Amino acid sequence: MFKVNSFVDVLKHLAIMATIVAVLVMGFFYLYLPSTTNHGESIPVPQITGMQLPDAETLLEDQNLRYFINDSSFNSGKKPFEILTQDPAPGEKVKQDRKIYISVNMKNPPMIKMPRLIGGSVKNAELILKSYDLKKGNITEVPDLQQNAVLKQFVKGREIKPGEMIAKGSVVDLHVGNGLGDTEFEVPAVVGMPVDEASVLLVGQGLQIGNIIYVQGSDQRDGTVLKQRPFAEVGAMIRKGEFVDLWVAGQEQVLGIE
Template sequence: MLKANSFADVLKHLAIMAAIVGVMVIGFFYFYLPSTTNHGESVPVPKITGMLLPDAEAYLDEQNLQFFVNDSSYNSDRKPFEILTQDPAPGAQVKEGRKIYISVNMKNPPMIKMPKLIDGSVKNAELILKSYDLKVGKITPVPDLQKNAVLKQFVNGKEVAPGESIAKGSVVDLHVGDGLGNTEFEVPEVIGMPVDEASVLLVGQGLQIGNILYVQGSGEPDGTVLKQRPFAEVGAKIRVGELVDLWVAGTEPVETIE
C-alpha cells in the first residue's frame, strides 16, 4: 500500500501555504492598510490663529485634523477663547488625523499685584505698567511742587495701593504733580524796579521768570520793569511755581562771547 503523502508532497503543500501567507501579508500592508489609513498621504495645516475655539474645532474636523489645548494666557486686546498660537505652523504638511497644538486666550484675566508707581515719574510709570500688561488711563494734573511725579493711582475710580490685587489688563488712572504747588498768595508788585532786583524778588517767592520783552522809547531808564503779567491788582492771587512775564525798558542785552 502506497503512502498518502510523500516527502515531496509535504514540501509542495508547505510552499503553497507559504505563498498564500506571503500574498496575504503583502496585500494587508501594501493594499488594505494604505487604503484604510491613507498611509503616505498628507494635508496642509490650515491657519487657525485668530479664530475662536468653537469655530476652529468645526473647521479642523472638516479637514480631518484634531486639536489639543496645551497652553492658555490672557491678552485684553484679544477675544475670549481666541486662538493665539498653533503648532505646526500654517502650511506645514501633516498626515490626516494629526493633532494641532494651540494656545487660547483666557476668558477671565488673572489677578496680579498692583506695582508701586507713587513718587516716580509719569514716564517711569508708563514703562512699569506696560511691563505688567496694564494700561495707562487718564492722567490728571493736581497741585504739587513735584512736577510730573505720580501722587496717586486708581483702578475703576478707586485708589489702589501698591501690592493690592487687580485684574491683568486693567486701566490705571494717575494723579501727577503740576509743579505749581497749592499755596496761593498775592501777586508781588515789581513795576518800576530794575529787572535784576525784580527777578531776585520773584524767584525768592517761589515764582519763575517767564518771557522778558524789551521796549524802546519808554522814557524810563534802561532795565526798568514797565509792565508785568499777571498784574499786581487788588485781590489777584498766584501760586508757587507759576510764571511771571516782564516788559523792560531799553534794548535786549547782547551776549558777548569771550
C-alpha cells in the same frame, strides 16, 4: 501536490511560489496597509488661531484632526477662549487624526502686583504700564509744583498703592502735577524795581520768570522793570509755579564768555 519529474520542474515550482509570496507582500503593503492607515494621504492644517475654541473644535473634527491645549495665557486685547497659537502651523501637511497643539486665552486675567508709578513722569508710567500689560486711563492734572509727575494711581476709582494685587489688563487712571501750587496769593508788584531784584523776589515766592522784553527809549534807568504780566492789581491772585512776564528798560545785554 506538484509532481516533480525534473530539475526544471523544481525551478518552475519555486518560481510560482516566489510569485505568490511577492503578490502577498505587495498586497499587504500597497493595498491592505493604505486602506487601514491612510498611508500616503495627508491634509493641510487649517487656520484656527483667532477662532473661538468651540468653533475650532468643530472645524478640526470635520477634518479628522484633534487638538490638545498645551498652554494658556491672558491677553487683554483678545476674547476669552480665543486660540492664540497653534502647532503645526496653518497649511502644513499632516495625516488624519493628527493632534494640533494650541494655546488659549484665559477667561479670567491673572492677578499681578501694581507697579510703582508715583514720582515718575507720565511717559515713564506709560512704558511701565505697557510692560505689565496694563492700560493707561484718564490723566487728571491736580495742583502740585511737580509738573507732569505722577502723584496718585487709581483702578476703578480706588487709589492703588504700589504692590497691591490687581487684575492684569486693568485700566489705571493717574493724577499728575500741573506745576502749580494749590494756594493763591496776591500778585507781587515789581514795577519800578531793578530786574535782578525783581527776579529774586518773584523766584523767592515760588513764581517763575517768563518772557523778558527789553524796551528802548524809556525815561527810566536801564534795567528797571516797566511793566509786568499778570498785573499787580488789587485783588489779582496768582499761584506758585506760574509765570510772570517782565518789560525792562534798556537794551538786552549779551554776556560773553571770557
